[in-house]
Amino acid sequence: MLSTMTAISVDAGNRQKISILGEHVLGGGHISRDEAQWLFDLELSADILDLLSWANRIREQFKGNKIHLCSIVNAKAGACSENCSFCAQSSFYQTGSPKYGFVDPEPVLEAADEANKNSVTAVGLVAAWKGLNEGPMLDEVCDRIRELKAGGKTRPDASLGIIKKQAVADRLKEAGLECYGHNLESSRRFFPQTCTTHTFDDRLETIGYLKKAGIKICSGGIIGMGETREDRCDLAFELKAIGANVVPVNILNPIPGTPFEKNPPLPVLEILKTIACFRFILPRQEIMIAGGRTVNLRDAQSMIFMAGASALMVGNYLTTLNQPVEKDLQMLKDLGLDPSWDNHGFSDQEETGCNYGKESCETEMSKSFAAESA
Numbered sequence: 321m322l323s324t325m326t327a328i329s330v331d332a333g334n335r336q337k338i339s340i341l342g343e344h345v346l347g348g349g350h351i352s353r354d355e356a357q358w359l360f361d362l363e364l365s366a367d368i369l370d371l372l373s374w375a376n377r378i379r380e381q382f383k384g385n386k387i388h389l390c391s392i393v394n395a396k397a398g399a400c401s402e403n404c405s406f407c408a409q410s411s412f413y414q415t416g417s418p419k420y421g422f423v424d425p426e427p428v429l430e431a432a433d434e435a436n437k438n439s440v441t442a443v444g445l446v447a448a449w450k451g452l453n454e455g456p457m458l459d460e461v462c463d464r465i466r467e468l469k470a471g472g473k474t475r476p477d478a479s480l481g482i483i484k485k486q487a488v489a490d491r492l493k494e495a496g497l498e499c500y501g502h503n504l505e506s507s508r509r510f511f512p513q514t515c516t517t518h519t520f521d522d523r524l525e526t527i528g529y530l531k532k533a534g535i536k537i538c539s540g541g542i543i544g545m546g547e548t549r550e551d552r553c554d555l556a557f558e559l560k561a562i563g564a565n566v567v568p569v570n571i572l573n574p575i576p577g578t579p580f581e582k583n584p585p586l587p588v589l590e591i592l593k594t595i596a597c598f599r600f601i602l603p604r605q606e607i608m609i610a611g612g613r614t615v616n617l618r619d620a621q622s623m624i625f626m627a628g629a630s631a632l633m634v635g636n637y638l639t640t641l642n643q644p645v646e647k648d649l650q651m652l653k654d655l656g657l658d659p660s661w662d663n664h665g666f667s668d669q670e671e672t673g674c675n676y677g678k679e680s681c682e683t684e685m686s687k688s689f690a691a692e693s694a
């Protein structure tokens with residue numbers, strides 16, 4: 321009897337704490353690192369479902385019912401010089417993934433047509449290589465971006481690896497690039513376990529050049545690689561610090577032949593909780609569910625929106641299949657969500673509330689966390 325009473329009172333306490341944090345974010349506030357970690361550490365399914373419903377409210381408040389759809393074209397496949405442990409395209413691993421050089425205009429323009437037909441906002445050119453330098457390849461990349469832009473059917477995006485010079489980012493901007501995908505992958509602490517041929521700082525440096533060029537940043541990571549909840553929380557705060565505009569959350573789809581091939585899948589509730597925590601930490605950003613959605617979430621895919629996701633990668637991924645885009649569009653329609661994202665300027669991400677770290681932003685919880693640790 322006593323233990324049941326205790327359980328009820330713990331549940332009620334958690335519900336109240338989640339709602340305090342939810343109200344705070346809805347009011348334009350920001351949660352602290354400790355508060356976010358507390359959310360990541362929730363275990364009871366009743367608490368996680370409470371968290372999702374608050375994340376859903378936050379998404380509704382800042383994003384309405386608009387869902388931003390993106391698709392990608394594998395513009396140069398396989399034989400990559402890098403050793404990212406999750407990637408089928410690394411030359412370090414035998415995965416049987418296709419290999420080809422940089423694409424001609426036709427497949428890119430066909431992808432733009434297809435995207436336009438399906439209400440997809442952006443098409444991203446993705447290349448499997450370490451990065452982009454000045455030279456003939458940059459010229460060719462800029463040609464593809466210009467063609468996409470001139471077609472006027474989708475927003476031209478790209479994900480072309482590490483950039484080491486401001487001039488490269490400036491050329492991409494000049495060609496009409498609006499948004500560049502460059503994931504941090506995980507926390508700074510866990511990053512060396514995902515890749516040793518380049519560093520976390522290489523990635524931050526690239527993002528710095530892109531931001532200086534006036535290009536929007538699409539940056540997120542992959543969960544399920546063996547990282548801890550602390551790593552996921554740190555990643556979300558890094559993404560907040562760099563001012564990512566779109567935050568892709570990928571869920572590891574273990575590829576045979578890669579070092580992560582035997583990683584156990586994350587439980588569905590853990591994935592949904594992670595998305596919800598990202599929404600609490602990044603209330604105004606586009607949180608996009610990308611690779612690994614179908615295989616990891618199966619019938620629970622539609623719950624990503626209740627967990628706070630506001631964007632979706634549709635069509636096939638780089639080396640794995642997704643469910644047909646028609647099925648995704650039907651899922652959105654069934655949920656009353658609208659894929660016609662009309663804010664190509666990202667102006668809905670302007671801050672109007674208090675800033676992270678300011679005293680005025682303290683919640684009752686952060687005061688109690690401080691009191692507990694004093």
Ligand code: SF4
Pocket residue numbers: 400401402403404407408409410411447448449450481
């Ligand atoms: S993730 Fe990108 S950089 Fe890393 S191996 Fe794959 S293609 Fe290369």
